[in-house]
Amino acid sequence: MSSMSDKPEKLITDDGLRLDGRRADEIRPMKIEIGVLSRADGSCYLEWGRNKILVGVFGPREAHPRRMQRADSAVIRYKYNMASFSVEDRARPGPSRRSIEISKVSREAFEPVIMAELFPKTAIDIYVEVLQADAGTRTAAINASSIALADAGIPMKGLITSCAFGKVDGQIVLDLNKEEDNYGEADFPVAMTQDGEITLMQMDGHLTPDEIKKGLELVKKGCKEILEIQQAVLRKKFETPIEETVEEVTDTEDTGNKVVEAEAPLEYASEAAVVEEALEEAEELEEEQLCEETVETDALAEEIPEFEELEDIIKEAEALVEEDTVEDVVEAEIEEEALEEGTLEEDALEEALEEEALEEALEEEAEFEASFEAAPEPEDFEELEPIEEEVSSEVEEVEFDSEELAYEEAQLEEETGIEEVASEETFEPEPEIESETKTITEVPAEEAVKAEVEPEEKKCEGPWKVVKDPSESGSRGENE
Amino acid sequence: MSEIIATLKKDYIYNLMIKGKRQDGRGFKEFRDIKLETNIISKAEGSAKVTLGNTQVLVGVKLQPGTPFPDSQNEGVIITNLELNAIASPDFEPGQPKEDAIEMARVVDRGIRESGAIDIKKLCIAVGESVWIVHIDVHILNDEGNLIDASCLAAIAALMTTVVPNEQYGIGTNVPLAMKGMPVGVTLAKIGSKLMVDPSLDEEAVCETKLTIVSSSDGSIAGMQKMGPVPFSEAEVMEAIDMACEKAAELRGLYLKGLANKE
Known part of the structure; x- marks a missing residue:
């Protein structure tokens, strides 16, 4: 990049070390x-x-x-x-x-x-x-x-x-x-x-x-x-250790060891592959653990009567978010409402249809949008406005709900995360956090x-x- | 109100995209029509105007003798400035450049600087005392999207037609600016999980996130910048690089090779 007189002759020595003694794949402390x-x-x-x-x-x-x-x-x-x-x-x-x-x-x-x-x-x-x-x-x-x-x-x-x-x-x-x-x-x-x-x-x-x-x-x-x-x-x-969760963990000693082994620093690049394998294994095990945790959360559900309900809602919201369909659903609602209340004149719809030869699957949607683009009569416009407001407020509500749930979920995850750590601790020879980290x-x-x-x-x-x-x-x- | 219309438009463009179409009928790997004019400002040492669809960008290059930086005493200096003139869009305001303008200027600058397009060693007049300072001023005249690609193309074209004004300063005869490369910037908009080149203004508003890749003649990458909040996956990055290199080679062949051969 820039050329300067005091450039060191070599930035990496023949044995692969950099000026500060690191190898190519190491970060600074x-x-x-x-x-x-x-x-x-x-x-x-x-x-x-x-x-x-x-x-x-x-x-x-x-x-x-x-x-x-x-x-x-x-x-x-x-x-x-x-x-x-x-x-x-x-x-x-x-x-x-x-x-x-x-x-x-x-x-x-x-x-x-x-x-x-x-x-x-x-x-x-x-x-x-x-x-x-x-x-x-x-x-x-x-x-x-x-x-x-x-x-x-x-x-x-x-x-x-x-x-x-x-x-x-x-x-x-x-x-x-x-x-x-x-x-x-x-x-x-x-x-x-x-x-x-x-x-x-x-x-x-x-x-x-x-x-x-x-x-x-x-x-x-x-x-x-x-x-x-x-x-x-x-x-x-x-983290604050939660005592009661300690005994619930069963199979983790094995996992804990593997994680530690896997995450030891790389001494030689040739070991990278081995370590990666180990990491993958560890990850798989972690996933298994997660499954176990769902059992725990089921137990929690008994304590909290509304939990199951909540979980269902979370799942629903998740599914919606994942498939990116929230907007679609809302849109569909817009259309239905608009159609029901007869605010869209058939002429406008037909006009739109001619203009936008969109595929059948999206036809309804396209009709609505296109009619919008095809500059509806002023009176339509006025009628549409309140609906838009209604709809937009709906959108906000929907979004807010799902986010709230996501947040609660995140908190739940946090809790379970803490349990995990606490459990690892018990299998360490010295249960202090410092030694673990x-x-x-x-x-x-x-x-x-x-x-x-x-x-x-x-x-x-x-x-x-x-x-x-x-x-x-x-x-x-x-x-x- | 305006946001609701924007949302409808967004859905419209988004739904078109799902079917592999674009608002103006282009393919995902298709640029809008490009028109390149050079030497249109005679007072400047080099100039070029690029019309990309309705986007218009004018670049003027001025050379002035000045003092070199202490750490590069035998090298010329490149200074790139980009202005989003209020004339170009109702959204632009006069005044100090804002972060968008600064970012774009720096991306254009990096492409030219890091690809070594200008042979800055040949811009030295007297070591440690006097070198040529190359001012690349990018003026955005009309914003219809993808300002960066238009700016990159206009900047390199202007540089390739630049003449070093030795006579004006009594240092010898005028010579063409020594060039070593032809970096071309290609911006890809990410919409859903698909990538499209040369996003229009509406498409930019919909996709929110763009990735600019500046590649050199030898197919290497000289600069990259992700702009916007949506993340990219590693696979998308590699796909973007392939697409950008392909399009850059195409643009280079169509618009820049001719300029180089003139000399």
């Missing part, structure tokens, strides 16, 4: 602290390599100015800001073109998971302060924001995890550091949901489609590791737990040697 700001509703401090990011989340709170308010959902605002001292050459304070762009794409990365529909007329503000920048600040900021949102109790469908891959010395590597960002050949930040759906994707540099495919695989692995760190931190802060997430989680007690200087020490910064005069990326 990450440390997360949660709830670090007392005035914010949720907050997170994150260190990733030499990046230091602070995120505060405010809201849902009344949106100002009021013209920004949305009648049907919360407004999500994401402000990425770099401290002027965060980079080698002082950055000019205030929003730069770069930070405006990052704010936009990061906001969009969160929009699919934040359940903004639950909080009409409000704003959810995510403020990101980059205190120290060292390549990959937008991905670090997204990881931190995800935690801060959870800390603020904002309902989300899942966490967002972000990581970049790039090309350095012709090799595809995970999570670029500063030198690699400056002198590498491509940078490709990605954010994804827990299901691997990509919600942020940017790229600059030079890559072939095959390299992108390979990189996306790598980034998926990186995001998985980060997700585990995020989950460990959240569990540590929020250590085993599960290995190095980075250890960092996370340890560094909360330790002074700042030690944070960047990983199992690998941290190489002293060669002069960071490169201006690409962070200090534009």
